[in-house]
Amino acid sequence: MYSTILATAAEGEEHNPLIPLLSEVVLSLVVFAILYFLVRKYVVPNFEKAYAERTAAIEGGIEEAQSAQKEAQAALEQYTAQLADARHEAAAIREEAREQGAQIVVEMREQAQAESARIVSAAQAQIAAERQQAIAQLKSEVGGMATELAGRIVGESLADTDAQRRSVQRFIDELEGSAN
Template sequence: MINPIVVAAADAADKNPLLPETYDIVWSAVVFAILLIAFWKVFLPKLQKMLDERAAAIEGNIAKADEAQAKAEAALQEYTAQLAGARQEAGEIRDAARNDATKIVAKAKDDATAEAARIAQTAQTQIEAERQSAVVSLRKEVGSLAIDLASGVVGEQLTDDAKASAMVDRFLAELEASEKAAN
């Protein structure tokens, strides 16, 4: 039994322990070549196809995102333009409302002025009518008082209405003339 151990030890002394046997190198190279060919022909194309599909999907999503962003920017610009238009329209409406309010106030002032003038004219007419009525009433009163007074002074009864009326009118005319001369 010692003999095979010694023979193995002697063989081992001749060989480098770091180098494998030739059959190990050959079979390892064959298995490596088979795996390399299988990887190169089967696994690598499938992996490349999967990576290409993934890259295409990512690029498609990026393109969609860019398109969505462009649409969003266009919508924002359109919204901004509509908002500016709405603001301008609101300003125009406010200006028109102010102009209308100014016109309404001016018309109301004109109407109030016209109504005040009409009321003043009506009052003036009414005052003039009342003054005329008062003058006529006063003439009658003064006339009857003057006739009574003249009757008392003369001592006769003045019964002739036409004559009495003419005398009263003449008396009042002289009274008005003296009043105007005093002013």
């Protein structure tokens, strides 16, 4: 086929533009081989280097992301544990406060009861003292009235104080003996 093309080209016929010339094919193959060699020698290593760097960066990024995720998970677990501890501690503090509150209420009741007993005891002692004072005052008044009454009945004055006292004491003792 090529030989027919060459033969026709040599005869001076016009060249068919669809069929390439042998010199163009050879020249194209030589240029292609040179370009292939240059691309293979200089361009491909740069592409491979860039590809390796890109792969390493992606893998490093994935490892960093996994590491960060593990750290975040550990921090979350630590936070959760601290939160649980804080909740337990708060519950313990609340329980202790309740117990202390109940203890304070019991102590205050005991203090109030003791104070109440002291006040009642003091009031009873004061009442007893006032009663004794009232009895003593009544004895002296009753004694004076009895002496005066006896003096009127007898018709003479019982001015003798010792005799008066003895008479009054005897009268009061008789009254107390009949009251019991």
